[in-house]
Amino acid sequence: xKIKDKITQSLASITVELQEISxxxxxxxxxxxxxxxIEVGETADIDIxxxxxxxxxxxxxxxxxxxx
Numbered sequence: 001x002k003i004k005d006k007i008t009q010s011l012a013s014i015t016v017e018l019q020e021i022s023x024x025x026x027x028x029x030x031x032x033x034x035x036x037x038i039e040v041g042e043t044a045d046i047d048i049x050x051x052x053x054x055x056x057x058x059x060x061x062x063x064x065x066x067x068x
Contacts, residue, residue: 004035007035007043008035011027014061017057017058017061020057020058020061021054021057021058024051024054025049025050025054025058026050027046027049028048028049029043029046030047031043031045031047032047
């Protein structure tokens with residue numbers, strides 16, 4: 001699977017959680033570049049820029065989601 005597909009799949013898996021903090025988040029860094037079509041190789045993470053409050057909400061939601 002290509003890295004762009006992995007990033008898309010990962011973001012799609014937390015769509016509900018991202019919609020809860022929308023529109024106050026941005027995908028940044030290498031993942032954003034890859035999604036924009038810029039070939040930078042591989043990346044091991046997806047950087048999401050948001051507010052401190054939304055960061056806490058997103059972290060909690062993703063952690064709860066992983067438990068299920």
